[in-house]
Structures are given as C-alpha cells and as structure tokens.
Amino acid sequence: MGVTRTSLGELGLRAKAASRLVAGAAGDTRDGALELAADLLEERSRNLLDANAADLSRAEGSGMLAAQIDRLRLSEQRVGAMAEGLRALRRLPEVVGEVVEGFQRPNGLHVERVRVPLGVVGIIYENRPNVTSDAAGLCIKSGNATMLRGSSSAIESNRAITSCLRDALSKAGLPADAVLLVEDTSHEAAIDFMRLDGVLDCLIPRGGHSLVSSVREHATVPFVIDGDGNCHVYVDAGADLDMALAILVNAKTQRPGVCNAAETLLVHRDVAAGFLPRARTALEGVQLLGDEGTRRILPEVGPATDEDFATEFLDMKLSVAVVDDLDAAIDHISRFSSGHSEAIVTNDLAAADRFCEEVDAAAVLVNASTRFVDGGELGLGAEIGISTQKLHARGPMGLRELTSVKYVVRGSGQVRT
Amino acid sequence: MGVTRTSLGELGLRAKAASRLVAGAAGDTRDGALELAADLLEERSRNLLDANAADLSRAEGSGMLAAQIDRLRLSEQRVGAMAEGLRALRRLPEVVGEVVEGFQRPNGLHVERVRVPLGVVGIIYENRPNVTSDAAGLCIKSGNATMLRGSSSAIESNRAITSCLRDALSKAGLPADAVLLVEDTSHEAAIDFMRLDGVLDCLIPRGGHSLVSSVREHATVPFVIDGDGNCHVYVDAGADLDMALAILVNAKTQRPGVCNAAETLLVHRDVAAGFLPRARTALEGVQLLGDEGTRRILPEVGPATDEDFATEFLDMKLSVAVVDDLDAAIDHISRFSSGHSEAIVTNDLAAADRFCEEVDAAAVLVNASTRFVDGGELGLGAEIGISTQKLHARGPMGLRELTSVKYVVRGSGQVRT
Numbered sequence: 001m002g003v004t005r006t007s008l009g010e011l012g013l014r015a016k017a018a019s020r021l022v023a024g025a026a027g028d029t030r031d032g033a034l035e036l037a038a039d040l041l042e043e044r045s046r047n048l049l050d051a052n053a054a055d056l057s058r059a060e061g062s063g064m065l066a067a068q069i070d071r072l073r074l075s076e077q078r079v080g081a082m083a084e085g086l087r088a089l090r091r092l093p094e095v096v097g098e099v100v101e102g103f104q105r106p107n108g109l110h111v112e113r114v115r116v117p118l119g120v121v122g123i124i125y126e127n128r129p130n131v132t133s134d135a136a137g138l139c140i141k142s143g144n145a146t147m148l149r150g151s152s153s154a155i156e157s158n159r160a161i162t163s164c165l166r167d168a169l170s171k172a173g174l175p176a177d178a179v180l181l182v183e184d185t186s187h188e189a190a191i192d193f194m195r196l197d198g199v200l201d202c203l204i205p206r207g208g209h210s211l212v213s214s215v216r217e218h219a220t221v222p223f224v225i226d227g228d229g230n231c232h233v234y235v236d237a238g239a240d241l242d243m244a245l246a247i248l249v250n251a252k253t254q255r256p257g258v259c260n261a262a263e264t265l266l267v268h269r270d271v272a273a274g275f276l277p278r279a280r281t282a283l284e285g286v287q288l289l290g291d292e293g294t295r296r297i298l299p300e301v302g303p304a305t306d307e308d309f310a311t312e313f314l315d316m317k318l319s320v321a322v323v324d325d326l327d328a329a330i331d332h333i334s335r336f337s338s339g340h341s342e343a344i345v346t347n348d349l350a351a352a353d354r355f356c357e358e359v360d361a362a363a364v365l366v367n368a369s370t371r372f373v374d375g376g377e378l379g380l381g382a383e384i385g386i387s388t389q390k391l392h393a394r395g396p397m398g399l400r401e402l403t404s405v406k407y408v409v410r411g412s413g414q415v416r417t
Numbered sequence: 418m419g420v421t422r423t424s425l426g427e428l429g430l431r432a433k434a435a436s437r438l439v440a441g442a443a444g445d446t447r448d449g450a451l452e453l454a455a456d457l458l459e460e461r462s463r464n465l466l467d468a469n470a471a472d473l474s475r476a477e478g479s480g481m482l483a484a485q486i487d488r489l490r491l492s493e494q495r496v497g498a499m500a501e502g503l504r505a506l507r508r509l510p511e512v513v514g515e516v517v518e519g520f521q522r523p524n525g526l527h528v529e530r531v532r533v534p535l536g537v538v539g540i541i542y543e544n545r546p547n548v549t550s551d552a553a554g555l556c557i558k559s560g561n562a563t564m565l566r567g568s569s570s571a572i573e574s575n576r577a578i579t580s581c582l583r584d585a586l587s588k589a590g591l592p593a594d595a596v597l598l599v600e601d602t603s604h605e606a607a608i609d610f611m612r613l614d615g616v617l618d619c620l621i622p623r624g625g626h627s628l629v630s631s632v633r634e635h636a637t638v639p640f641v642i643d644g645d646g647n648c649h650v651y652v653d654a655g656a657d658l659d660m661a662l663a664i665l666v667n668a669k670t671q672r673p674g675v676c677n678a679a680e681t682l683l684v685h686r687d688v689a690a691g692f693l694p695r696a697r698t699a700l701e702g703v704q705l706l707g708d709e710g711t712r713r714i715l716p717e718v719g720p721a722t723d724e725d726f727a728t729e730f731l732d733m734k735l736s737v738a739v740v741d742d743l744d745a746a747i748d749h750i751s752r753f754s755s756g757h758s759e760a761i762v763t764n765d766l767a768a769a770d771r772f773c774e775e776v777d778a779a780a781v782l783v784n785a786s787t788r789f790v791d792g793g794e795l796g797l798g799a800e801i802g803i804s805t806q807k808l809h810a811r812g813p814m815g816l817r818e819l820t821s822v823k824y825v826v827r828g829s830g831q832v833r834t
Contacts, residue, residue, distance in 0.1 A: 020751075020775070020777075023777075024774060024775060103796065105794070105795070105796060109785055109789060111795060111796070116777075118807050118808070119777070119807065197633070201806075201807045201808070202807070202808055216614070216637040217637060220633040220634060222806055222807070222808040224808070240830070243830040246830060246832050247830065247832055249832075250832035250833055251832075254832070254833055334437070352827075356825050357441060358437070358441060360437075360440075360533075360536070360823075361823065362823065362824060363823070363824035363825075363826060364823065364824070364825055364826070365826040365827075365828065366825075366826070366827045366828065367827065367828045367829055367830055367831075368526055368826055368827070368828030368830070368831045368832075369831065369832045369833050371832070371833040372526060372826060372828075372831065372833055373824065373826070377522070377833065378522070378528055378824065378826075379520065379522060379528070389618075389639055390535050390536065390618045390619070390639070390821035391535070391618070391619055391639040391641070391808065391809040391821070392808040392809035394821050394822055394823065394824075395822075395823075395824045404807035404808070404811050405811055405812075406777075406778065406779065406780070406781065406811065406812075407779060407780035407781070407790065407795065407811075407812045408773050408780075408781055408783075409780060409781070409782040409783070409785055409789060409790070409795075410769075410782075410783045410784065410785070411782065411783065411784045411785030411789075412660075412784055413657070413660040413663060413664065413784050413785070414784075414785045414786065414789065415663050415664060415666075415667035415668075415671070415785075415786045415788070416667055416671055416786050416788035416789055416794065
C-alpha cells in the first residue's frame with residue numbers, strides 16, 4: 001500500500017509536469033502526435049494482437065463472460081478503427097485558446113474568457129482496450145495529460161497501446177508522460193487514484209454502478225459521472241403510431257447494450273389498445289414486462305415491478321406502462337429516469353413543449369430515437385463519455401468538455417476604488 | 418442521528434419538489450418574488466435586528482473574535498443593502514431558457530442546448546447573515562431551489578431572513594420550500610447534507626480550509642470549491658514601476674481580508690533594488706517577510722519561509738521574493754499559487770503573453786489589480802462565490818454558473834441506422 005501510494009504519487013507528478021508542456025504546445029504539434037500514434041498503432045498491430053492474445057488467454061481461463069471477452073478482443077480491423085479514430089480527432093477543429101467571451105469593462109479593462117485544457121484527466125475504465133486509445137487521443141487533442149487506469153484483464157493490451165501513444169508523443173517533441181498507464185490495477189490503487197488531489201483536475205469513471213458508487217464515496221478529486229441510461233419512450237395520444245413504432249423499435253433494439261437504448265415504453269391510455277399489440281409484434285425477441293394497464297391489453301406479458309421500471313436492462317427486455325396523460329408520463333419519468341435521454345412521440349405541439357421543458361434529463365427528444373444522444377450523432381466529433389450529472393458537462397462529452405476557461409484581464413494600471 | 422437524517426431527507430424531498438415548480442415558473446414570477454422579498458426585509462427590519470441581537474448576545478458570551486462578531490452583526494444599513502441586493506438581482510437579465518447553441522444535423526434533427534436551472538443548490542456557509550439573502554436570491558433568479566446550511570451562531574438571523582424569502586415566494590405564487598434553512602447546525606447534519614444524493618445537484622461550500630477539506634472528504638454530491646486566494650503580483654523587469662506600486666498597494670491593502678487580495682510580491686532582480694525600498698514605504702503598516710534576495714535589499718525585513726509563501730494571510734502581511742526572470746516567477750507561482758488570481762506588471766508584450774498563457778489560475782491579469790477578480794467587477798452582476806477548481810465553473814460564479822444545459826432534439830421520426 002505504501003509503495004503503491006508512492007509510485008502513484010510519482011506518476012502523478014510526472015503527469016502534472018507533462019500537462020504543462022502539452023497545454024502550451026501548438027495545436028499542430030499535438031495533431032502531429034495523433035497522426036504518428038495512428039501510424040504506430042498500425043505498424044505495430046502484430047505486437048498489439050500478441051499482447052491482446054495474452055490478455056485473452058488469461059481471461060478465458062478466468063471464466064469471464066463471453067460478452068466481456070468480446071469487448072476485450074482486438075483484431076486487425078479494431079486496431080485499424082483505433083488508428084482511424086485518432087486521425088479523425090486530428091481533423092477536428094482546435095478547442096484550446098478559443099475565446100469563449102470577450103468584453104470591455106467601463107474602467108477600460110479588457111476581459112476575455114479563454115478555453116484552456118483541464119490539466120490532468122484521469123480515466124478509470126473497464127476492459128475495452130480501444131478506450132485507451134480513444135481517451136488518450138481526446139486528451140492529447142484537447143491539450144491535456146491523461147492518467148489511464150484500465151482493467152487488469154486488459155493490462156497487456158493497454159501497455160502495448162500506450163507505448164504507441166507515448167512513442168508518438170516523444171517523436172512529436174512532446175513529453176511521453178502526457179499519457180500514463182496506471183499499471184497497478186488493485187482496488188487499493190483505484191481508491192488512491194480517486195484521491196490524487198493536486199494532480200487530477202478531473203476524473204471520469206467509465207463503468208457500472210459499483211465503480212460509480214465507489215467514485216462518489218471515495219473520490220476527493222473533481223469528477224464527472226458517466227452514469228446509467230434508464231431511457232423512456234413516451235407515445236402520446238397525439239402520436240403518429242407508425243412513427244412511434246419505428247422509433248420504439250430503433251431505440252430498444254438497434255443496440256440494446258448501450259446507455260442510450262430505451263428501457264421503458266410509456267403509452268397514453270387513449271392509444272394503448274391500438275399501439276401495444278403492434279409494438280409486441282414489432283418487438284419480436286424482446287421480453288416485455290407490463291403494468292396492469294398493459295397486461296389488460298397484452299395478458300400474456302409478465303408483470304413489471306417498480307424495480308423493473310428502475311432497471312437499465314441493457315438487454316432485449318422492455319418494461320411497459322400505460323399512463324393516463326402527459327402528466328402521468330412526466331411523473332413516471334421523474335420517478336424512474338436516470339436523467340440520460342427521454343423521448344416523446346407526438347404531433348401535439350403543446351405536449352412536445354411541456355415534455356421538453358418539464359422532463360429533467362441530459363437530452364429530451366421529440367419524434368426521434370434516444371439512440372441519437374451520442375457525441376458522434378450530435379456532431380461533437382468524438383466523445384469521452386455521456387454525463388448524467390448537471391455540473392460541468394451534461395450529455396455527450398467531447399473535446400470542449402475536456403477544457404476549462406481562464407479569465408484573461410488586460411489593463412493599463414487600473415486599481416480598484 | 419436517525420432523526421437528523423430523516424428530517425434532512427424530508428427537507429430534501431420538499432426542496433426537490435419545489436425545484437420543479439421554480440424551474441418551470443416564468444422569469445417575471447421569480448423576479449416578482451425577489452421584489453417582494455426585498456420589501457419584506459425592509460418592512461421587517463426591526464424583527465431582523467431583534468433576531469440578530471439574540472445571535473450577537475450569544476456570540477459575545479461565547480468568546481467569539483471581534484472580526485467574526487462584526488460579520489455576524491446586522492444594522493438598518495446592512496438590511497437595506499440585502500434588500501437592494503435582491504432588487505439588483507431582479508434587474509439582471511434572465512439566464513433560464515437561453516439557447517446556448519443550436520444547429521441542424523445532416524439527417525434533419527434540430528438540436529439546441531438550452532440553459533436550465535441546476536435544480537437544488539446547497540450552500541454551507543459561515544456566520545454572515547447577508548449570505549442567506551444573497552445566495553437565496555441568486556438561486557431564485559436562476560430558477561433553482563436552495564437549501565441553506567448556515568452557522569449555528571447566526572441561526573436566529575437566518576430564520577428571520579429566510580422567513581421573509583419564503584413568505585415572498587408564497588405571495589408570488591411560488592413554493593416557499595424553494596428556500597429552506599437547515600436548522601440542524603450539528604457537525605453530523607453537515608456531513609449528512611454533503612451526502613444528500615438525488616437531492617443536491619450542486620453543493621457550494623463557502624468557508625475556510627476545514628470546511629473545504631470536509632467537503633472533499635465526505636461529499637458524495639457534486640460540488641464546486643470556493644477555495645483560497647494565494648494571489649501574486651509579479652513586477653517584471655519591463656514594468657512601469659509607478660504603475661507597479663499603485664497596483665501592489667491596491668492589491669494588498671484595499672481590502673486585505675478577501676480572497677482576491679495579494680499575498681506575495683515577486684520582483685524581477687533587475688528592478689528589485691529600485692522597487693523594493695519604494696514598496697516598503699508605500700506599504701506602511703504591512704508586515705513584510707522576504708527571501709534572501711529581498712533581505713539583501715531590505716535587511717530589516719524578517720525571513721519568509723516556504724510556509725509563508727504558501728499562506729493566504731488575509732491580513733496586512735506580505736511575503737516577498739526576488740526572482741531571476743519570468744520563468745522563475747512562473748515557477749514560484751506554479752508552486753505556491755492556489756489558482757485564484759495572478760497579476761503581472763510589465764510593458765513587455767512577450768512577457769505578458771507568456772504569463773497569461775503559462776500561469777494556471779482562474780484569472781491572470783496584466784497591469785491591473787488582482788482585486789478586480791470579483792463577480793461585480795467583471796460584470797456578472799452578482800456572485801455566489803469564486804471557484805478555484807476547473808470543472809463546471811472557474812473564477813467568479815454568477816447566475817450562469819448556477820445553471821446547467823439540456824439538449825433538446827426535435828425530429829420528424831428519425832431513427833438511427
């Protein structure tokens with residue numbers, strides 16, 4: 001524990017020192033490092049796949065679930081996608097140095113708010129090795145240093161990937177320590193990592209409940225929660241039911257394992273009898289769980305408990321409730337929503353406006369699938385997570401969310417009276 | 418403890434329910450509540466002064482320091498200033514509903530990012546009763562509910578002030594519970610308050626070191642640190658020394674007890690012999706502590722330790738160091754600064770630019786006093802604190818910093834492919 005703490009502290013100091021140099025580097029230099037890193041990932045893909053094979057063989061011996069093993073697995077194609085991801089970042093516009101606001105005060109002071117990197121960004125994540133490259137790339141692009149604390153199951157893959165990134169930084173004339181892998185993957189080191197005050201300017205946990213609770217409980221550094229998505233689709237009395245069906249099927253089944261997939265269908269009672277049987281047919285392969293109103297129309301559906309309504313299934317499973325009106329829909333959502341993405345399908349303008357105003361979530365959607373709430377789909381270019389908290393960032397977090405602002409005040413000798 | 422927790426939880430639910438109604442209320446209604454509250458504070462000033470007298474007599478019996486008693490004291494004039502503060506807030510432009518950004522995606526989705534209230538804002542603060550009125554006013558103006566946890570020494574004053582605010586909310590047709598005073602001022606209740614997950618969308622501690630450390634250690638809700646101001650004035654080789662003297666005197670002595678006052682003077686060695694004796698004369702009444710270079714020029718000055726350089730004196734006391742060059746000044750600042758406000762005095766453009774770029778603080782100033790880093794002086798209209806962290810808000814926090822944004826996405830049936 002003593003040794004862990006020391007070495008993490010030392011890593012932290014190295015990251016901190018590197019962060020100053022990266023923050024001060026020209027955008028061209030940082031872009032150059034991204035291009036070099038993309039090249040190195042491709043050049044060393046054999047190397048990466050060997051490292052990944054070592055992780056995979058340990059994982060297979062450990063009884064890991066097939067879905068988790070799939071997330072861990074790299075292929076030529078996945079390595080190519082990581083490289084392309086870095087090249088895509090390189091092409092995004094620069095965010096550092098943007099003048100967010102500028103004005104002159106009556107006393108002649110010139111005030112600007114200038115976008116600056118956060119400094120050192122910490123990421124705690126699970127076993128997908130592409131997160132290593134994506135997150136480090138976003139940090140380099142936004143002028144930050146990053147400390148990456150991945151899963152022990154991906155340690156060999158992460159070492160191989162970060163060594164490409166570090167070599168690229170060095171070749172570009174930037175400090176390799178702008179990307180640091182925390183190799184101690186013990187639980188104790190994770191807690192220490194969350195408490196690296198004075199080093200981590202922002203911690204982003206990417207993982208499930210227990211990681212997020214652990215961060216809330218133990219972190220002393222500022223953090224942004226990339227939380228659950230218990231997303232609802234509400235089919236209003238004024239909905240075009242064909243449109244509602246298409247949106248529901250897309251939101252639930254296009255990729256059920258992600259946070260912006262729908263988990264609950266709410267249907268206005270006036271259209272429930274017409275809509276629910278069509279929904280059941282269209283959602284073939286999806287297990288439905290319904291409230292009383294639903295089961296009156298679809299008696300073969302099992303009962304949904306409050307716990308079901310509160311659950312992010314991340315699976316081919318959907319809870320369903322019939323609601324009396326828009327108010328009841330909004331009440332249900334405010335009770336069970338995780339504040340991620342909430343959709344209404346309606347042609348009633350007043351209902352759409354009230355839904356948008358009264359539903360408290362990172363994103364509210366009218367007549368569109370919840371699946372659009374994603375950095376790429378909303379035009380951010382890339383995303384490091386989706387915030388379900390309200391401070392700092394809300395919804396998809398891209399490059400701008402990895403920055404802060406600084407007041408720059410220029411005067412000619414003004415003093416305060 | 419059980420009872421405390423329950424009652425705080427109940428208060429939280431009331432605040433949460435009220436927050437939805439305040440967030441949805443028109444700006445005119447919230448402005449009306451502010452005007453009514455200002456009127457009530459004035460109408461009931463006798464009442465407020467009586468309550469305050471009870472707090473003062475307890476405080477005087479408890480051996481409280483004179484400066485603290487002064488902060489606790491209300492007068493007709495201070496009550497009038499509180500009322501005027503609320504009226505000034507009323508006149509500020511509306512922040513809720515501002516469309517921060519809006520665009521159309523290639524698939525026809527219309528996307529807007531709309532400014533929305535945070536929800537429930539918690540404030541923990543010390544014994545100045547005017548904070549009760551100022552903070553609640555800022556929260557009402559920005560569409561938030563607020564839970565106020567002031568000091569036990571100001572409890573009677575705070576009760577009297579919040580009852581004016583609550584009555585004004587009711588009269589305006591808004592829920593009184595949008596302003597709630599946490600009357601349990603025990604340490605345990607403070608900890609419970611920091612852990613009101615699902616209720617507090619943002620916690621703002623306004624107080625000293627021990628409060629801030631306690632929040633970092635115990636809080637599980639998102640928070641913004643209103644931290645120390647260990648501010649520097651650096652007099653560069655290229656400075657106009659008359660200007661430097663005026664800025665230094667202003668930054669140190671105009672109001673030494675506040676966070677944007679200067680605590681350390683750094684002087685370039687080329688101008689130290691010319692500047693320091695003038696500074697000593699101009700800073701009559703200020704105790705100087707100097708490094709070796711300083712004491713070679715001002716031998717009568719006591720030695721400054723690293724601890725002195727790290728201290729926010731908040732007093733007529735200044736640490737002084739002679740530095741070899743701009744790099745050494747920036748290094749000193751990066752070592753000791755609390756990241757609040759840092760000033761350079763220079764006529765050298767390259768030095769000014771490098772200082773602004775490389776110094777990592779909420780505000781950097783060229784040829785102006787650090788005292789300008791304040792919500793009022795920077796045109797925010799009002800301030801709820803000054804953030805020394807980089808997430809969410811940095812520098813003076815006004816109405817906008819009490820808001821979040823929400824993505825509003827409007828489509829015509831789009832699904833993701």
